[in-house]
Amino acid sequence: MTTLTKTEGERAPSGSEAFLSVRDLRVRFSTEDGIVKAVDGLSFDVERGKTLGIVGESGSGKSVTNLTVLGLHNPQTSTVEGEIVLDGKELVTATEKEMEKLRGNKVAMIFQDPLTALSPYYTVGRQIAEPFMKHTGASKKEAKARAIEMLDKVGIPQPAMRFNDYPHQFSGGMRQRAMIAMALICDPDLLIADEPTTALDVTVQAQILDLLKDLQQEFGSAIIFITHDLGVISKMADDLLVMYSGRAVERGTVREVLRAPQHPYTWGLLSSMPRLGGDTAQALTPIPGTPPSLLNPPTGCPFHPRCGFTSEVGGTRCTDERPQLPDGRGAACHLDGEQKQTLFIEQIKPRLG
Amino acid sequence: MLQFLIRRLSGAVVIMFLIGAFTFFLFYSIPQDFAELACGKNCSPENIAVIRENLGLDKPITTQFWEFMTGIVTGRDFPQGHCSAPCLGVSFDSDQFVWDSIKDRFPLTLSLTVGGLVIFLLFGLGTGLLAAWKRGTVVDKLVSGSSMVLSSFQIYFLGPIVLSILVYNTGWLDFPKYVDFTENPAKWFMGMLIPWAVMATIFTAQYTRMARSTMIEQLQEEHVRTARAKGMRQAYVFFRYAWRGSLIPIVTIIGMDLSALLSGAVVTEFTFDLAGIGRLAVDGSLSKDLPLTMGVMLFGAFFILILNIIVDLAYAYIDPRVRLA
Structure with missing residues (x-):
């Protein structure tokens, strides 16, 4: 029903129907070297109860986008343009006071590294209970009971005793669970998970993902799941947004994007990922080059310096003209639909094993 | 424990x-x-x-x-x-x-230290926090700039200037003179005012710079961002989360400065012609007076060691990771 969950032939409806709607978002940071265009014209929607996955290399603007949703950038060094509408409320122009009421309450965030993202100076319990007291006006006692309930829910054994522990007394997986408990304590409608499992080992990772899915079912929250792990995304997300150089280059349902990717960058991401049961004789193909500078992005299509298919497009379109991302399923690439399909089937698919 | x-x-x-x-x-x-x-x-x-x-x-x-x-x-x-x-x-x-000489001189050194400490902690940490809170604004630039200038001053430079203005030219204050607190608190205060102010000015500037830079560093910590992402008020995040982390380096420096001052503020004492422990130490070593030098050395070492232990205890209080099981 939105751009991301459309069925055949459906056009993108207006953003107001989605729970979170981001339109033409531009985030710039002024640094000593010049202006960094961290996010440059990004649009996406997230629906209630659904999970949007965002993938991309480091520095593609994934985290910046989501910190912008929470309004956590320093207004002195950054400028934010465009629209972020959450449940009918515009956030880009919202005051700090309004944002404070929203953060941790309606929108909560789970950070990547649970060791550095929890304060070492206060007990886990206190840090979990704090937002509950702030947003619901609950007493210390009520907040404590609620925090213990949340710790129990995320699978921390003996939660009442663990309430008084400090983060360093928790294991990595438990810290991430505590972070999740902290994020979910006010029943947020939107949960932003910024690489929540990157710092964890694989078994704990699977547990945390299951936990997030269960909690989503229970609370009906919308989730934005940021990762660069395509395996994780295929398990977690309903819709997928591929970001490159501060822009969305491809979007669709997870199934669509992973089964029949249309953008050469997505092809590159998939080719550089090993698969269980894949052909072991088939070498992994990394994407050549490095992510572009955001200070001075390439002209035209930002991916063209690393793209192996510019000759298929012909002429100088790739270096001159910025390809637009169509609404709904699609990719921001000058290759036409037929070319994309044949190139993928003939050249890319065999390599994926 | x-x-x-x-x-x-x-x-x-x-x-x-x-x-x-x-x-x-x-x-x-x-x-x-x-x-x-x-x-x-x-x-x-x-x-x-x-x-x-x-x-x-x-x-x-x-x-x-x-x-x-x-x-x-x-x-x-x-x-x-x-x-x-x-x-x-x-x-x-x-x-x-x-020991009797040390006992005679110590009240002055203690007065100088405690008075100066109160002033430079109050002003130094206060202005440092203000600059960090208003980072990048005119206030920050003013505070950072003036603390930069002041911290490059020296007591033997600033002291005579202040004396010449407040004592010799205007006569608003008398030349600094130590009167025991128990004898006459008002005279004690007035007599120490200039030494305190001059000494504290230079220390204040250093504490301003340190408080500002550690706070700015702490404010960029991820856990501080988490606290903001939870919707906590900015002032709460500033004073609870960032300030707590800044305490460790600040307490460390306070401990070092305090032990240095208690074992004698030589330059301040000479500038204002005050006879404290610092003067005793200089006299002792210049006249090759072994027992006096030994005594002052051990006296100073005592404070350094005790304050080190106190600072370590403070660490454990501030940071639960340091706490002993």
Whole structure:
């Protein structure tokens, strides 16, 4: 029903129907070297109860986008343009006071590294209970009971005793669970998970993902799941947004994007990922080059310096003209639909094993 | 906790002993006869011999050292009378018990330290926090700029300027003079005002810069961002989360400055002609007065060691990761 969950032939409806709607978002940071265009014209929607996955290399603007949703950038060094509408409320122009009421309450965030993202100076319990007291006006006692309930829910054994522990007394997986408990304590409608499992080992990772899915079912929250792990995304997300150089280059349902990717960058991401049961004789193909500078992005299509298919497009379109991302399923690439399909089937698919 | 204290205190005693030994034997490596020095010019060999005996210099060095060190614990008897523990010996120069000289001078040093400390913590941390809170604004630039200028001043430069304005030209204040607090608190305060202000100005500037930079560093910590992402008020995040992390470096520096000041603020004392521990230390080493130098050294070392232990206890209070299981 939105751009991301459309069925055949459906056009993108207006953003107001989605729970979170981001339109033409531009985030710039002024640094000593010049202006960094961290996010440059990004649009996406997230629906209630659904999970949007965002993938991309480091520095593609994934985290910046989501910190912008929470309004956590320093207004002195950054400028934010465009629209972020959450449940009918515009956030880009919202005051700090309004944002404070929203953060941790309606929108909560789970950070990547649970060791550095929890304060070492206060007990886990206190840090979990704090937002509950702030947003619901609950007493210390009520907040404590609620925090213990949340710790129990995320699978921390003996939660009442663990309430008084400090983060360093928790294991990595438990810290991430505590972070999740902290994020979910006010029943947020939107949960932003910024690489929540990157710092964890694989078994704990699977547990945390299951936990997030269960909690989503229970609370009906919308989730934005940021990762660069395509395996994780295929398990977690309903819709997928591929970001490159501060822009969305491809979007669709997870199934669509992973089964029949249309953008050469997505092809590159998939080719550089090993698969269980894949052909072991088939070498992994990394994407050549490095992510572009955001200070001075390439002209035209930002991916063209690393793209192996510019000759298929012909002429100088790739270096001159910025390809637009169509609404709904699609990719921001000058290759036409037929070319994309044949190139993928003939050249890319065999390599994926 | 108790175990920690016992271990640290006994360690401190060992270090004190080593400092004492080092100072003592270093002193004796000076190619000079202390008895001859104490006797002055035109001294007969007989007089020197008497003095040598009186000062105990005729005994072997190790015996002298042992007597000095045990005297600290048990007290000693001298021709001048009984020197009760902690006995730091008799000054070669003034014939006074060293401990008595230290006791005489310490109230001034303590007043100078405590008064200065209150001023520079209040202003230094206050302005530093203000600059961090208003980072990048005019206020920040003003505070950072002026603290940069002030911290490059020196007490012996700023002191005379202040004296010439407030004392010599306008006559608003009297020349600094130490009056004991118990004697007359008002005079004590007025007498110390200029030394406090001048000393604190330079320290304030350093604390401003440190508080500002550690706070800015802390504000960029991820856990501080998490606290903001939870919707906590900015002031709450600032004073609870960022401030708590800044305390460790700040407490460390306070401990170091405090122990340095308590063992004598030499420059401040000389600038304002005050006779505190710092002056005593300089006098002692210039006149090669071994017991006096030993006494002041050990006195200063005592504060450094005690404050180190206190700072370590403060760490444990501030950061639960340091706390002993």
